Amino acid sequence: MKNKILQVVGxxxxxxxxxxxxxxxxxxxxxxxxxxxxxxxxxxxxxxSKDTGKYLDSGAKISAxxxxxxxxxxxxxxxxxxxxxxxxxxxxxxxVILIEGFKMSxxxxxxxxxxxxxxxxxxFNLNELLLVYCSQKDYNNHNQLKELSEKKSxxxxxxxxxxxxxxxxxxxx
Amino acid sequence: MKNKILQVVGxxxxxxxxxxxxxxxxxxxxxxxxxxxxxxxxxxxxxxSKDTGKYLDSGAKISAxxxxxxxxxxxxxxxxxxxxxxxxxxxxxxxVILIEGFKMSxxxxxxxxxxxxxxxxxxFNLNELLLVYCSQKDYNNHNQLKELSEKKSxxxxxxxxxxxxxxxxxxxx
Numbered sequence: 269m270k271n272k273i274l275q276v277v278g279x280x281x282x283x284x285x286x287x288x289x290x291x292x293x294x295x296x297x298x299x300x301x302x303x304x305x306x307x308x309x310x311x312x313x314x315x316x317s318k319d320t321g322k323y324l325d326s327g328a329k330i331s332a333x334x335x336x337x338x339x340x341x342x343x344x345x346x347x348x349x350x351x352x353x354x355x356x357x358x359x360x361x362x363x364v365i366l367i368e369g370f371k372m373s374x375x376x377x378x379x380x381x382x383x384x385x386x387x388x389x390x391x392f393n394l395n396e397l398l399l400v401y402c403s404q405k406d407y408n409n410h411n412q413l414k415e416l417s418e419k420k421s422x423x424x425x426x427x428x429x430x431x432x433x434x435x436x437x438x439x440x441x
Numbered sequence: 442m443k444n445k446i447l448q449v450v451g452x453x454x455x456x457x458x459x460x461x462x463x464x465x466x467x468x469x470x471x472x473x474x475x476x477x478x479x480x481x482x483x484x485x486x487x488x489x490s491k492d493t494g495k496y497l498d499s500g501a502k503i504s505a506x507x508x509x510x511x512x513x514x515x516x517x518x519x520x521x522x523x524x525x526x527x528x529x530x531x532x533x534x535x536x537v538i539l540i541e542g543f544k545m546s547x548x549x550x551x552x553x554x555x556x557x558x559x560x561x562x563x564x565f566n567l568n569e570l571l572l573v574y575c576s577q578k579d580y581n582n583h584n585q586l587k588e589l590s591e592k593k594s595x596x597x598x599x600x601x602x603x604x605x606x607x608x609x610x611x612x613x614x
Binding site (some may be wrong): 291332340352356358 | 529
């Protein structure tokens with residue numbers, strides 16, 4: 269069985285992590301094996317154990333640490349999203365891969381939207397858009413969202429519960 | 442070419458990380474691609490980014506984060522040292538794999554020794570022992586070290602520079 273891939277995209281503070289955690293817990297409950305990929309903005313966010321940082325700074329290509337029940341591997345190399353997916357698939361069989369962010373990538377995705385003068389729908393790759401989650405008010409005031417919904421038949425979802433239900437339907441179908 | 446594997450073992454505060462960093466820098470200088478594996482004692486040492494921890498806690502089998510120039514993958518599963526080596530080899534071609542710790546594993550290894558009433562040579566797998574690094578004083582006062590050196594012909598090295606040179610000789614031969 270080929271695994272299902274879903275992106276959850278949106279500006280910060282739109283609830284991406286919470287949605288992914290909720291879906292993750294639901295999928296785990298029914299026995300799915302899930303991998304998560306997230307994009308982090310800055311090097312600072314990589315909180316290695318101290319030694320991992322030292323080894324990478326000294327020139328290691330890969331630094332791996334084993335811990336009680338998990339293995340952490342850091343690879344000093346640029347990866348495209350597709351390469352990450354391939355690497356993860358070579359490490360373990362995953363039923364579902366959830367991706368937080370990577371707004372310009374072209375995998376099936378849900379968009380969590382909050383209107384704000386700095387937010388621009390054109391920053392997202394919407395070719396594989398499954399649905400949009402936003403408030404009723406943002407929907408009413410945003411012509412581009414209405415257009416997506418009316419001309420391109422992209423479902424708009426207002427409630428968090430419906431959102432999770434729709435995502436689960438897609439991932440388990 | 443099959444990669445060379447070397448373990449650096451010893452109790453804490455014997456200089457394992459420093460030696461590995463030094464060798465790593467030397468190998469990188471001559472163009473070798475090196476991976477490092479280290480065993481960490483406690484879950485607390487796994488300093489994930491916040492979201493990685495959340496995803497693993499919510500049931501993710503794998504959590505991967507991409508950062509400016511590196512990819513960090515955390516896999517919630519127990520791995521043997523051999524499985525880690527296989528996983529790392531499947532991710533990239535490494536000329537050398539340096540391993541910090543895993544004292545009971547049976548790969549070619551150097552032992553960094555400091556005498557102490559709590560330290561016991563029998564806690565180490567010495568079947569593939571290449572050399573021992575210790576002080577002249579510890580060597581003189583430790584019968585088991587003398588035995589290793591005299592009966593099993595394991596070289597004893599007193600100076601840090603010699604140690605690095607010997608390790609480099611082994612890894613690049």
